[in-house]
Structure formats: structure tokens, C-alpha cells
Amino acid sequence: MSLVGGIRPPIAALSVLLLALAGITALTLGRVGQEAVPQAVKTSQQHFAEDGAIALRASVDESVTDLTRTAELFSAGDPVPADAVLDKIGSVYQKWMGTAVVEISSGKLMAARGENLPLTAIDRGKLADEDGLAPRMVRLENGETRLLSFALLTWKGQPQQLLVASNSLRFPGISLGKFRSIAVVGQDGHVLSTDGIPEPEQVLTDAQRDEVKQSNKQLKSFAETAAKKARVHPLRSKEPGSGGFLGVSGHLTGDRYLGERAVAGYANLAAPEAGESTVATRLGLTVVAMVPVAEDPTATSDSAFGLIAAGALLLIGGLTVYLLVRTVQRPLLRLFLEGRRMTRGDLDRPVSVPKYGEAARIGAALERLRRQLIGEPATGQDRPARRRRFGSRTLIAVCAVLLLAWSAPLMLLLNRAGDTVVVPQQMVNDQRERTDTLTDRVRRALNEGHADLTSVASLMGEKTEAPEMKKVLESTLHQHTRYQSLYVLDAAGKVLAEAGDDPRSPSGKGPSDEPIRVVDDGGKEPVIIGTAEVSGREGAAVVGEFRIDFLNSLLKRPGLGEVRVVDDERKVIGANTGYREFEDLPSGRLNALAEGTGQKVGLSPRPSGVLYRDGDNIQIAAAAPFVGGGAAHSLGWTVLSWQPASGLAIPEYNLQNRTVLAGLLGITAAAACLGWLHIVVVRPLRHLADQAEALADGDRRTVLYPRHHDEVGAVTRSLELIRQQLPTGTQRKRDGVTAGLAGRN
Incomplete structure (x- = not known):
């Protein structure tokens, strides 16, 4: 018999798939409940850390590029005094904590602006090396870390000079909200800079001081763990085929403190293009963003639904398999044995005829052929009425209906996440803060x-x-x-x-x-x-x-949904997806949200986040206007972002999605196995029934050949051998049926 054909493999595969699906249903649906910290909140902190890593990487790379390009432009012209160089840089860029010009040969400080730079940490003898001008981190006496960037000033006939600029490892324009803290972590796991956590001595009460100490302790623990995880190759740290952030990122869950649990996201500094590296990425820095999240004390996980659904599937699946075995498999195997018995010459015992369907028709034809072989005269029972009311196709349809009765409610009715879905307030806050950070970027x-x-x-x-x-x-x-x-x-x-x-x-x-x-x-x-x-x-x-x-590439951030940049008339300028220039926003409430940020109502511009509910359609939206100085402030632009709550890993939606998935798997298993059975067994069996009845009715010329090497094919071969043993009409007239049969025996 063929390994993939026949009656046994489809039924066995259906049994295995239904059993596996019952186990998956019991485990997955039973574990989905009201989690204390939803997965959506954890993932949001991961995206927040990715935003911080992108902002820090862009700031460091831009700073180094600006310093190098400025030095090249000065070097291309006439010699300029060191003070004039620093004055010109300070008037154009306001990004560096301190700048200085040093004569390389003598080490003389020719000019300085801003904070004092640790020039003694510079090895002037290695500046000629390939990596001599690479930025490096130094620690000041007060414990703060600075990133020193270097560029050469070269004029013909003058000593070579070194342009030095220092940056703090703080995040440019990132919006933290009220309770979030963010830190830059070195390769060794030490925290290099933090934002969002006040100093303990600045806190007035003992409770607040204890809370700050706990936050610092938790942040250090997260920093050590994140530094270890960030050393993994990006391809090994993610699921195969996953997109989004090109570096290593993830989320961590900390200890509970006063009814809240610290949740952190981490991300290393990654290049904007896969496989490349930049000045910032070679520093080996990691960003950790931490926020305390209030746990839901009523959160429980109920496994009853999963167990009930799995039990129902076992019952329905068992009944389906029993029907297939009892009404299709066993009768077909019986026909296989009866046909083989007749081809061996055992014609004394009547054929055991099944009761229903095509197997009954083939069995009745075999019995008529047996009687013809032994020479019995035709009787009124020689041509029984065809039994077509309950065939194999009807049985397949009944089995499909049984499995559909389990799958359809899961896909369409049960565990629907309606308008009562609880969206964590932290998600609304994160949407607002991330949009504000994106606006500043x-x-x-x-x-x-x-x-x-x-x-x-x-x-x-x-x-x-x-x-x-x-x-x-x-x-x-x-x-x-x-x-x-x-x-x-x-x-x-x-x-x-x-x-x-x-x-x-x-x-x-x-x-x-x-x-x-x-x-x-x-x-x-x-x-x-x-x-x-x-x-x-x-x-x-x-x-x-x-x-x-x-502009559009700056807006492509995972976890923010649709992002639009609009002007002061709320016409679209840029987006992270397809759009038409100067088109309107897709809804009036987004227009109202953009206007309500303060650009048009005479209030101070401020970011805002809102949760829209329209029946089952729940949407998180946020808007943030341009604030701060610079040439771009006069544009009056606003960045908006929105996404459906159904795309977030919220427990209610997780339960709905897994319930629908279980129903889809049930339908897929039923369609695959029953379709397989219909193609390989039922259709050839119906065709064979017609051929067997035609042979019993006297058709001796049609050659019967098997389509597949399985049970149906074996019965077909038996009928062909029987056809070859039956006498033709000419032989009957010449020799007589009885003589012909006696000669054969």
C-alpha cells in the first residue's frame, strides 16, 4: 500500500491533528487571562528604549560628522585664529558642552569655550593612527561621563591643530513623562548617565527617598542584565523574519514595590542600515528605559474555558473518527479481503456486503459476480436497487459539519473582545510620550x-x-x-x-x-x-x-501605528505610510486632536494622548506640536499618531485572537484531512462502484485499472481479475456456462 494513499493515512492524520489541537487549546486558552502586567506594556517599554537608542545614536553621529565637516571647511580656506574657529562653531551649533583647540606638536591649549575638557586624557602620539581620531568616553572628577570628539585643523605652513568637543551622554529631547527613567549603560553594565530619577537628597520625605533608592537599585539591576543581553548578535536575539529595530532590544520585568512592578526596555545603539556600523555603534552603549506599572490585584487566569473547549473537541473528534472508521474504513477493508478471496478461487462462501454507500454497491456487485462464476441462475435479487441515499460523500459532509460545529463558534462567537476592553493607561501615556519624542526628533x-x-x-x-x-x-x-x-x-x-x-x-x-x-x-x-x-x-x-x-524615514517607528506630520492648516506633509501631499487627516476627531494641542487655541503647545471608543473599535491617538527653539519652530507643524487597540497584546484581544486561531486550525485540519480522504478514497470509490455494477451487468470489454496503489486500487485489481475469469457471450453459446466453469475448477 502507498504510504500517503489509502483509507488509513487521512483518518490517522485527522486523529493526530485533532488530538494535538485539543492539547494546544487546553494550554493556550487556559493560560490567557488578565495578566498583572500586559504584554503590550512590556513591548511598549522596549519600543521606548529603541526610540532612545535611535535618538542617542543619531545625536552622536551627527555631532561627530558636524565637527569633522566644520574642520574640513575651515582647513580648506585661509588660516583662522583658534578663538575665531570656536566662536564661529558656537554661533552655528549649540550642541557641545565644551570645545577647545590644541596644538598637537606642543600640546598647547590655544583656545577653549564652555566647560573644561580633560585634555590630559588625549594621547597626542596616537592621533596619526587609523583610530586616533575616534571618539572616546572619559569620566570627569565629578563622576559624569563625557564623549570627546576630535577633528584636525590643517593649514599649509602652520602647525597641525586638534579641534576637541565634548558631549554629555544624555538624550536629546526625549519625553519621559512623570515617572519614567532612562539610562545609558556601558559595556561593563555600569550606568553612565540617567534621566528621570532625582537625587535622593532632593527628595523631602523619607518615603520618597526610599522610593528613589529602590528605583536606583532596580535600574542598576536592569543595566547589568541589559548589558549582557545586548552583547548577543541581533540575528540571534529575535524571531526569524522579524523586522523593526535592527539592533538588540527586549524588555525586562523587575521586583514589586508598593503595589507596582518595574518594567524596563533595553536597546543597544544600532546603525540605520543592517550590517553597517557608525561611530556611535562602536561605543558599545545600551539604553535602558524603566517605568513603574501598577499591577491589577484582580488579575486571574481561568483555565476552565480552554479545558471545556478541548474536551468538546475530543468528544466531537472521537465521534468523527469513529464514523469514518466504522462506515468507510472497515467496509473498504472488508471489500479488499472479499475481492482477494474471490480471485484465489474461494467462491463457496457468499460475499459479506456492507450496509451503506458505495461499499454496499461494490459488495452487491461482487456477490452477483460470485454467483455468475459458480453458474447460479439469475434471481430477483441479482440486481438489487442502488443505495445512494447515504454514501461516502454524505458521510464526509456529516463529519465536516461536526468539526465545523466546534470551529465556527470559536471563530465567530466566543471570547469576543467588545467595547469593555480595558486598555492600560500606560499605553496611552506611552503613545503620547513617544509621539512627543518623535516630534522633537x-x-x-x-x-x-x-x-x-x-x-x-x-x-x-x-x-x-x-x-x-x-x-x-x-x-x-x-x-x-x-x-x-x-x-x-x-x-x-x-x-x-x-x-x-x-x-x-x-x-x-x-x-x-x-x-x-x-x-x-x-x-x-x-x-x-x-x-x-x-x-x-x-x-x-x-x-x-x-x-x-x-522626513518620512524619521517617522517609521514600530509600535506607533499610523504617523502623520501636518502643517498649521492640518494638511499632511509627511507620513510613515503612503499619502498624498497636503491631503486632510482621515477623520474629524484627529483634526480636533491636532487643534487641541495648543497651536490654534492660544494655549501653551503641549502633547496630548486620548483613547477613542466607537463601539468595538477602540483607537489610541496622540499629537505633539513643535516646541523649543530653532529654525523649524516657526513651521508650526504637529505630529500625530494613532493605532487600533486590537493590534496590541492586551489580554482580551489575546484571548480573542487565540480563540479565533483555534477555530481556524480546526477548520484547516478538517478541510485538509477530509479533502484528502475525498480525493484519494471517495472519488475513486464512487467510480469503482459504477464500474463494478457495469461489470456485474455484463460489461466484459471495459478494462479496470487502479488509480492508486491502495485499498481501492486493490479492489479494482480484484475486479479486473474476476472480469478476466468471466466467460464472454460467444463462449457461453459455444461451450455453455457450466462446462466452462467446470474446466476452470
Whole structure:
């Protein structure tokens, strides 16, 4: 018999699948309940840590790039005093804690601004090495950690100078809310910087002081664990095929304290492209974000439903398998044995005819053929009425209905998560804070872009020629992927030098007075233009057009759902999914949410989060306007994000999803096994029944050949052998039936 054919394999497979599904149902549905800390909250903290890691990585890389590019621009021109270099840097960028210029050969400090830098930690003898200018972390006397970045100032005929800048390892513009804390952790697990946890001496009461100590203790524990986990390769730390954050990230659960449990997310600094590395990623830093979450004291896990559903499946599955074995498998095996007996010449005993279906028809045909072989005369029972009312197809349909009776309620009726779903308030808070962080990231990216334009413009004087301008523009365009095109306009709107794509700013007009503006040129995307005045050239300016893909790439964060950037008229400028330029928001309540952030009502702009309930449709939404200084503040943009609560790992939705999955698995198992049985057994069996009756009715010319090497094929072969033993009409006339039979015996 074939290993994949025949009557036994489909029924055995159905039995195994139903038994396995019953076990899965009992375990999975029984374990889903009102968790003390929902999985959605844990995952949200992981995403929060990823946001912090992305922001810190972008800040460090941008800082190093700006310092290196500024030094190259100064080195390309005439020699400039050290004080002038630092003054120019300080007027364009306000990101460094301290800056200094040191003569490399003598170690002399030529100029300094801001905080005192630990210059003694710099080994001037290794600056010529390949990694001599790589940023490094140093610890100050007060215990704080600084990141030192380096760049070379080289002028012909002058000693080589080292430009040094220091950064704190704090997060730029990340929104923590009231109770969250975030930390930067080194490779050894030590906390390098923290935000969100006050110093114990600043707390007035003993209870608050104890709470701060507990938070610090828990954060240190999380930091040590996260540093170990972050050393794993990213491909080994995630499920195969999972996307999202390219580095190592996860979540941790801490101890309970005063009815709350600390939940943390961690993420290492990862490059924006898979397989690459940046200055920041080579530092080996990890971000840990921690928040206390109130546990639900009424949370329980009820396994009764899973056990009942599994028991019902065992009962229905057992009945289904019993019907298949009793009414299909056994009769077919009996026919197989009866046919083989007749081909061996054992014709004395009547054929045991099944009671129902095609097996009954084939059995009756075999009995008629047996009687023809032994020469008995035809009687009224020689051609019995065909029994078609209850065939194998009807039985398959009955079994399908039985299994559907178990699967359909699970898919459509039971454990529905209605409008009473409890969405943790922490999820609404996280949506608001993450949206606010994303807003600040977009604003800072535009401000950094305008600062780059200002830096380039400050080095283009009245005597700078067009070829030199073009060289500077091409260098800037190569170092920063945020620009689509860079060019210099004079007061009349004439392009003096350009790099990248063709300019799309309004032709025939001079540079705009607005530092950053949005232009609708009738194309498929908005045109975001930054302008920085060139000193010494009256009315001339450096203009940079931002790539809209650069803006949209900043918005692609997992766990935030749909994200839109809208202008002060609430027209869409950018998004993390497909959109049309300057289209309206998809709903009026999102419009109201954007307006309610304070941009239009005369209040202080502030982020807001809200939970919308519309029957079973529950949605979390948040909006955050541009706040803070910089050239981008005047845009008046707002970032909105929203997502359905059904996509979150909330217990009610988990139970609903797993219940639906169990129903789908039940239908899949039934369709696969019963369909297999119908194709391999039922259809050939129906065809064989017609052939057997035709043979018994006198059709001696049709050759019977098996379709499959299984029980049906074996019965077919037996009928073919019987056909070959039956005398033809000519033989009957010539020799007589009895003589022919006697000769055979």
C-alpha cells in the first residue's frame, strides 16, 4: 500500500491533528487571562528604549560628522585664529558642552569655550593612527561621563591643530513623562548617565527617598542584565523574519514595590542600515528605559474555558473518527479481503456486503459476480436497487459539519473582545510620550539641516568663486543624506552654484527670508526648503531642499501605528505610510486632536494622548506640536499618531485572537484531512462502484485499472481479475456456462 494513499493515512492524520489541537487549546486558552502586567506594556517599554537608542545614536553621529565637516571647511580656506574657529562653531551649533583647540606638536591649549575638557586624557602620539581620531568616553572628577570628539585643523605652513568637543551622554529631547527613567549603560553594565530619577537628597520625605533608592537599585539591576543581553548578535536575539529595530532590544520585568512592578526596555545603539556600523555603534552603549506599572490585584487566569473547549473537541473528534472508521474504513477493508478471496478461487462462501454507500454497491456487485462464476441462475435479487441515499460523500459532509460545529463558534462567537476592553493607561501615556519624542526628533533634524546650511554659508565670502562653492556644496551633499539638492542663489534669484538635483524653488525670485518653508510646486510631494544667508554677498543665500524620504524615514517607528506630520492648516506633509501631499487627516476627531494641542487655541503647545471608543473599535491617538527653539519652530507643524487597540497584546484581544486561531486550525485540519480522504478514497470509490455494477451487468470489454496503489486500487485489481475469469457471450453459446466453469475448477 502507498504510504500517503489509502483509507488509513487521512483518518490517522485527522486523529493526530485533532488530538494535538485539543492539547494546544487546553494550554493556550487556559493560560490567557488578565495578566498583572500586559504584554503590550512590556513591548511598549522596549519600543521606548529603541526610540532612545535611535535618538542617542543619531545625536552622536551627527555631532561627530558636524565637527569633522566644520574642520574640513575651515582647513580648506585661509588660516583662522583658534578663538575665531570656536566662536564661529558656537554661533552655528549649540550642541557641545565644551570645545577647545590644541596644538598637537606642543600640546598647547590655544583656545577653549564652555566647560573644561580633560585634555590630559588625549594621547597626542596616537592621533596619526587609523583610530586616533575616534571618539572616546572619559569620566570627569565629578563622576559624569563625557564623549570627546576630535577633528584636525590643517593649514599649509602652520602647525597641525586638534579641534576637541565634548558631549554629555544624555538624550536629546526625549519625553519621559512623570515617572519614567532612562539610562545609558556601558559595556561593563555600569550606568553612565540617567534621566528621570532625582537625587535622593532632593527628595523631602523619607518615603520618597526610599522610593528613589529602590528605583536606583532596580535600574542598576536592569543595566547589568541589559548589558549582557545586548552583547548577543541581533540575528540571534529575535524571531526569524522579524523586522523593526535592527539592533538588540527586549524588555525586562523587575521586583514589586508598593503595589507596582518595574518594567524596563533595553536597546543597544544600532546603525540605520543592517550590517553597517557608525561611530556611535562602536561605543558599545545600551539604553535602558524603566517605568513603574501598577499591577491589577484582580488579575486571574481561568483555565476552565480552554479545558471545556478541548474536551468538546475530543468528544466531537472521537465521534468523527469513529464514523469514518466504522462506515468507510472497515467496509473498504472488508471489500479488499472479499475481492482477494474471490480471485484465489474461494467462491463457496457468499460475499459479506456492507450496509451503506458505495461499499454496499461494490459488495452487491461482487456477490452477483460470485454467483455468475459458480453458474447460479439469475434471481430477483441479482440486481438489487442502488443505495445512494447515504454514501461516502454524505458521510464526509456529516463529519465536516461536526468539526465545523466546534470551529465556527470559536471563530465567530466566543471570547469576543467588545467595547469593555480595558486598555492600560500606560499605553496611552506611552503613545503620547513617544509621539512627543518623535516630534522633537523631526524638529531637531530640520534644525540640524539648517545649521549645516548656516555653517556652509558662513564660509562663503564675497570672494568665493563658483567652482569653490560647488566643491563645498558637493562635499556637504555627500556627507548628509538629508538634502536632495544644494545651491547658492543671489539676490535676483540666479543660481551661482549647485549640487544634486535641479532646484525646485520658485524661479525668478531671490532667497526667502524664512529659514525653513514648504512649497507646493504641483508635484507629487511637498518641497521643504531651508535658507541661510551668505555673509559678504548682499542678498545671496545657500538653499537646501530636504528629501521628503528623509522626513518620512524619521517617522517609521514600530509600535506607533499610523504617523502623520501636518502643517498649521492640518494638511499632511509627511507620513510613515503612503499619502498624498497636503491631503486632510482621515477623520474629524484627529483634526480636533491636532487643534487641541495648543497651536490654534492660544494655549501653551503641549502633547496630548486620548483613547477613542466607537463601539468595538477602540483607537489610541496622540499629537505633539513643535516646541523649543530653532529654525523649524516657526513651521508650526504637529505630529500625530494613532493605532487600533486590537493590534496590541492586551489580554482580551489575546484571548480573542487565540480563540479565533483555534477555530481556524480546526477548520484547516478538517478541510485538509477530509479533502484528502475525498480525493484519494471517495472519488475513486464512487467510480469503482459504477464500474463494478457495469461489470456485474455484463460489461466484459471495459478494462479496470487502479488509480492508486491502495485499498481501492486493490479492489479494482480484484475486479479486473474476476472480469478476466468471466466467460464472454460467444463462449457461453459455444461451450455453455457450466462446462466452462467446470474446466476452470
